[in-house]
Amino acid sequence: MASDTLTETPTAALKPVPEITAHGVQRQRSGLMDWLTTTDHKKIGILYLVTTFVFFILGGVEALMIRLQLGTAQNTLLTPETYNQLFTMHGTTMIFLFVVPIMAGFGNYFVPLMIGARDMAFPRLNALSFWLLLSGGLVFYASIFFTPPEAGWTSYTPLSLEAFSPSGGQDAWIFLVHLTGLSSLVGAVNFYVTIANMRAPGMGWGRLPLFVWTILVYAILLILALPVIAGAVTLLLTDRHFGTGFFDPTQGGSPLLWQHLFWFFGHPEVYIMVLPGFGIISEVLPVFARKPIFGYKAVAASSVVIAFLGLLVWAHHMFTTPSPTVVLVFFMMSSFLIAIPTGVKIFNWVATLWRGTIEFKTPLIFCIGFLSQFLIGGITGIMVAIFPVDWQVHDTYFVVAHFHYVLMGGAVFAIFAGIYYWFPKITGRMLNEPLGKWSFALMFIGFNVTFLIQHTIGMDGMPRRVYEYPDVGHLQLYNQISTVGAFILGLGILLTIINVLRSVKKGPVAGPDPWKGNTLEWFTESPPPLNNFDLVPRIRSVEPMKDIRREVERQSEPALAAASPSAESTLRG
Numbered sequence: 001m002a003s004d005t006l007t008e009t010p011t012a013a014l015k016p017v018p019e020i021t022a023h024g025v026q027r028q029r030s031g032l033m034d035w036l037t038t039t040d041h042k043k044i045g046i047l048y049l050v051t052t053f054v055f056f057i058l059g060g061v062e063a064l065m066i067r068l069q070l071g072t073a074q075n076t077l078l079t080p081e082t083y084n085q086l087f088t089m090h091g092t093t094m095i096f097l098f099v100v101p102i103m104a105g106f107g108n109y110f111v112p113l114m115i116g117a118r119d120m121a122f123p124r125l126n127a128l129s130f131w132l133l134l135s136g137g138l139v140f141y142a143s144i145f146f147t148p149p150e151a152g153w154t155s156y157t158p159l160s161l162e163a164f165s166p167s168g169g170q171d172a173w174i175f176l177v178h179l180t181g182l183s184s185l186v187g188a189v190n191f192y193v194t195i196a197n198m199r200a201p202g203m204g205w206g207r208l209p210l211f212v213w214t215i216l217v218y219a220i221l222l223i224l225a226l227p228v229i230a231g232a233v234t235l236l237l238t239d240r241h242f243g244t245g246f247f248d249p250t251q252g253g254s255p256l257l258w259q260h261l262f263w264f265f266g267h268p269e270v271y272i273m274v275l276p277g278f279g280i281i282s283e284v285l286p287v288f289a290r291k292p293i294f295g296y297k298a299v300a301a302s303s304v305v306i307a308f309l310g311l312l313v314w315a316h317h318m319f320t321t322p323s324p325t326v327v328l329v330f331f332m333m334s335s336f337l338i339a340i341p342t343g344v345k346i347f348n349w350v351a352t353l354w355r356g357t358i359e360f361k362t363p364l365i366f367c368i369g370f371l372s373q374f375l376i377g378g379i380t381g382i383m384v385a386i387f388p389v390d391w392q393v394h395d396t397y398f399v400v401a402h403f404h405y406v407l408m409g410g411a412v413f414a415i416f417a418g419i420y421y422w423f424p425k426i427t428g429r430m431l432n433e434p435l436g437k438w439s440f441a442l443m444f445i446g447f448n449v450t451f452l453i454q455h456t457i458g459m460d461g462m463p464r465r466v467y468e469y470p471d472v473g474h475l476q477l478y479n480q481i482s483t484v485g486a487f488i489l490g491l492g493i494l495l496t497i498i499n500v501l502r503s504v505k506k507g508p509v510a511g512p513d514p515w516k517g518n519t520l521e522w523f524t525e526s527p528p529p530l531n532n533f534d535l536v537p538r539i540r541s542v543e544p545m546k547d548i549r550r551e552v553e554r555q556s557e558p559a560l561a562a563a564s565p566s567a568e569s570t571l572r573g
């Protein structure tokens, strides 16, 4: 693997270091066996990305079935049971099998590359993370062959206790939480150790790429939140099968205990989903605005502040349960506080774009979709954090609209920005730009047509998790609009799938650094060789690739200036 890679990457300008002799190197396996046994972070990353995207498609099909049912008033397309199963599977899939683990997929592929490491700290543990995730998904989806769970992704007690949810589907849900939780926990420890110990020389905390910062905070939040939900679902399991009564009021237990344990995990889970999305945005914006990120330290620090505050707000999901006013006020105020570090981020992102030399490439456009939609989700979040407002809209479509603006409009648009940005690095090929822009346009229009009007549906009083509604007022019209939007959104997503499938084999060759990126993953080939880097450069700033390009240019000045008239502007950019 040694020095033949050197000539194709900008490493050529740097002094070679002595080769290391490796002992006990395993022979390269081929084909399927290689994928099943791999411990390479890049292959595991690809396994994560592909698997989670398949779950995204499943969750998306479930969403479309829900929307079909709601397309007309008093529809009889689905039975109430099937409807409950669908929204439970949809929510559970999107959260536990798509957004959280796809961030681990990006993290797996890119954290080692961005910090100049040759793999994760514990490669085998890394493989275990992936296989635990897949087992969790399979165990959960196996329930469609008997009875899927019906108690919602929150599985509130007593609904999820044996008396009301006798089917094994609820147990499949419990095992899903156990297995994916274990997967994330093991993965989180791995990320933490990797980031703490394996950074390139010179990469102090102040030079850590912002995406890596968010994966670090993601990992810490997972380590803090997951044990709580793991304990809670274990108590639920023993309540269901071994005669305990932790959540059963008839045995002196408390159903509200479940809600506290669930949301102590559940709210941080929201930040677990969205922080790495913030990280992607913070990487993509400066590259396509051709300007350094505005306020690196503030953007990095605000992630930490958000994570800390995120641990203090869980009971804003429980404003309608009996609580003393002082408790309501505490959780309202702590929720308000999160707007400050979030506002800092949004301000800094906008300031990064301000007077930039903007290149309207697909990754950037998805970022702009993210910015506008996440802002709306954030604002409605502040609204529902006001507890008297929440008393009015709790469990209505207003809340459904709010959290889809955060998760779909925010996290998923950031994920798509990441797909378009990093696809060339992973596959060595470019995605098609016009198709990417069409995909964005349909997703942006479809998303807003689906969910903007759900705020109104909610304020008109339509509760969430109901399989039918009466034909009163404009309810049917609004729901029809929402359903049409969902299919436009689905079409937009389909275009990206087609784009990916086409470009994997046929896309134009990307080369090591098609975007003139700032971070180290662009230093190596696309796709990177097994060992990532033959030599790891010394890091001198938060944008090591700019330093390297400058260095290369300085050393070959006359030749380069003649070859590329734009070189100078790139350097200044």
Ligand code: HEM
Pocket: 060, 063, 064, 066, 067, 087, 088, 090, 091, 092, 094, 095, 099, 151, 152, 153, 154, 400, 404, 407, 408, 412, 450, 464, 465, 466, 467, 486, 489
């Ligand atoms: C592909 C576009 C999507 C559409 C059309 C869609 C549609 C819906 C609908 C109509 C419901 C309400 C069901 C009900 O309350 O009766 C719902 C619930 C939900 N959705 Fe989505 N959704 C989409 C994407 C997502 C994403 C990306 C996430 C998370 C990352 C997500 C998370 C949830 C959750 C957690 C629930 C609540 C489930 C429950 O009540 O237990 N959705 N979705």
Ligand SMILES: [Cu+2]
Pocket: 266, 267, 270, 313, 314, 316, 317
């Ligand atoms: Cu919350």
